[in-house]
Amino acid sequence: MNVQEYISSGIVESYVLGLASPEEQLEFENMCRQYPEVLQARTNFEIAMEQQAMQHAIAPPPSLKEEIRKAVMEAAPTAKVVTMHTEPVVHKINWLKYAVAASVVLLAGSLFWNVSLYKDNKKLQSNYDNTVASLTDTKAKLNDIEKEIGLIQQNPNVKMAALKGMPDVSPTSFATVYWDTTTKDVYLMVNNLPKPASDKQYQLWALLDGKPIDLGLIENDFFTSQKRLLIKGKNLRNAQAFAITLETKGGNPTPQGTMYTLGNL
Amino acid sequence: MQQRNDLSFSYLYDNYSGALLGVIGGVVPDQEIARDVLQEVFVNIWRKIESYDPTKGRLFTWMMNVARNAAIDKVRSRGYQDSMKNNAMPENGDGDLAGVSVGPKIDDVGLKKVLTTLKDEHRVLIDMSYYQGYTHEEISKALNIPLGTVKTRIRSALTHLRTMIRQ
Numbered sequence: 033m034n035v036q037e038y039i040s041s042g043i044v045e046s047y048v049l050g051l052a053s054p055e056e057q058l059e060f061e062n063m064c065r066q067y068p069e070v071l072q073a074r075t076n077f078e079i080a081m082e083q084q085a086m087q088h089a090i091a092p093p094p095s096l097k098e099e100i101r102k103a104v105m106e107a108a109p110t111a112k113v114v115t116m117h118t119e120p121v122v123h124k125i126n127w128l129k130y131a132v133a134a135s136v137v138l139l140a141g142s143l144f145w146n147v148s149l150y151k152d153n154k155k156l157q158s159n160y161d162n163t164v165a166s167l168t169d170t171k172a173k174l175n176d177i178e179k180e181i182g183l184i185q186q187n188p189n190v191k192m193a194a195l196k197g198m199p200d201v202s203p204t205s206f207a208t209v210y211w212d213t214t215t216k217d218v219y220l221m222v223n224n225l226p227k228p229a230s231d232k233q234y235q236l237w238a239l240l241d242g243k244p245i246d247l248g249l250i251e252n253d254f255f256t257s258q259k260r261l262l263i264k265g266k267n268l269r270n271a272q273a274f275a276i277t278l279e280t281k282g283g284n285p286t287p288q289g290t291m292y293t294l295g296n297l
Numbered sequence: 298m299q300q301r302n303d304l305s306f307s308y309l310y311d312n313y314s315g316a317l318l319g320v321i322g323g324v325v326p327d328q329e330i331a332r333d334v335l336q337e338v339f340v341n342i343w344r345k346i347e348s349y350d351p352t353k354g355r356l357f358t359w360m361m362n363v364a365r366n367a368a369i370d371k372v373r374s375r376g377y378q379d380s381m382k383n384n385a386m387p388e389n390g391d392g393d394l395a396g397v398s399v400g401p402k403i404d405d406v407g408l409k410k411v412l413t414t415l416k417d418e419h420r421v422l423i424d425m426s427y428y429q430g431y432t433h434e435e436i437s438k439a440l441n442i443p444l445g446t447v448k449t450r451i452r453s454a455l456t457h458l459r460t461m462i463r464q
Binding site for chain 2: 077081
């Protein structure tokens with residue numbers, strides 16, 4: 033079977049668009065397992081379709097979100113959702129334990145990343161795709177944030193801070209912090225951050241009266257597993273702003289490293 | 298537990314509702330009905346999330362097809378059919394195909410705009426299979442084209458689409 037011919041036959045697009053017959057689907061899935069280039073072609077087309085759809089998105093009226101949220105929560109019991117093993121996986125971490133435990137290996141900024149891409153193409157191909165995808169997500173998210181900034185969050189007790197990338201350091205970085213003022217829990221959504229160097233790690237801070245409060249380290253596995261939403265679970269009584277800095281592995285009690293993102297409540 | 302679900306929902310909705318509504322809108326022209334479908338889609342996604350297999354494709358691909366199928370089901374539903382006054386297609390003796398327009402739809406957004414670059418005979422096939430959900434057999438019958446031709450044309454149209462989309 034000529035793999036290139038197979039890839040150019042239209043089967044990739046059929047499969048992704050849901051137009052392939054059950055037999056064609058099985059065959060395609062086998063081909064994806066056997067040939068990385070078929071899998072790559074599939075991923076590339078999927079990303080192209082996703083970008084297309086994002087570009088031609090139609091914003092629903094703001095009131096629709098709550099309506100749909102109610103319908104969704106009524107229809108499905110909560111237990112099932114927690115097992116979502118896709119991008120927005122939420123897992124609780126004991127940040128204290130994590131700050132003390134040995135850090136894991138992380139990569140450097142995007143410049144280093146581009147160089148490595150040429151050196152080790154196969155391994156980083158999927159990392160590259162994740163970047164494209166997360167950039168797409170970030171663009172969409174940025175659009176939404178710009179439109180919806182000022183709107184009240186679903187839970188009126190949850191305050192949100194949009195952490196934008198520092199222009200000289202990393203303009204495309206973006207993260208969001210949700211702070212529940214009743215439970216004092218802090219949630220961090222990493223929309224886009226460059227993968228850090230092996231001896232460095234990101235650290236989240238709350239800022240109060242100009243003083244930084246340590247909210248813990250961001251573990252490396254969010255870069256590989258497409259997880260984007262983390263619970264930082266710190267008992268945060270008060271804050272005015274949030275920031276993410278790039279520290280040495282293991283973090284620091286006070287911020288020493290470069291600030292990557294900053295946002296006010 | 299409930300908070301986590303609300304945040305997961307928020308994340309999905311904030312990132313993808315616009316894109317999904319766009320996909321639905323390609324099939325269902327009426328915005329109000331499209332929003333109803335969007336609600337059904339999120340409920341479906343929530344219910345069926347465990348059936349999503351990441352090895353088979355990206356999350357968005359899966360959601361996009363859930364959305365497209367829900368939109369097609371809506372358009373084919375009795376209630377919708379009854380409410381549509383201008384049916385372009387005459388009765389064929391086959392109840393399923395009656396009342397659905399075969400000609401290309403007027404809408405030049407996104408994928409649809411790319412579709413206008415296809416030859417007529419290809420565009421009609423993509424329109425019928427992708428946007429209206431007809432099987433190759435049904436298309437072959439409706440247009441009186443051999444089944445093999447339907448398949449070949451659709452495939453060739455899709456490869457053309459791929460190069461057009463990559464911009």
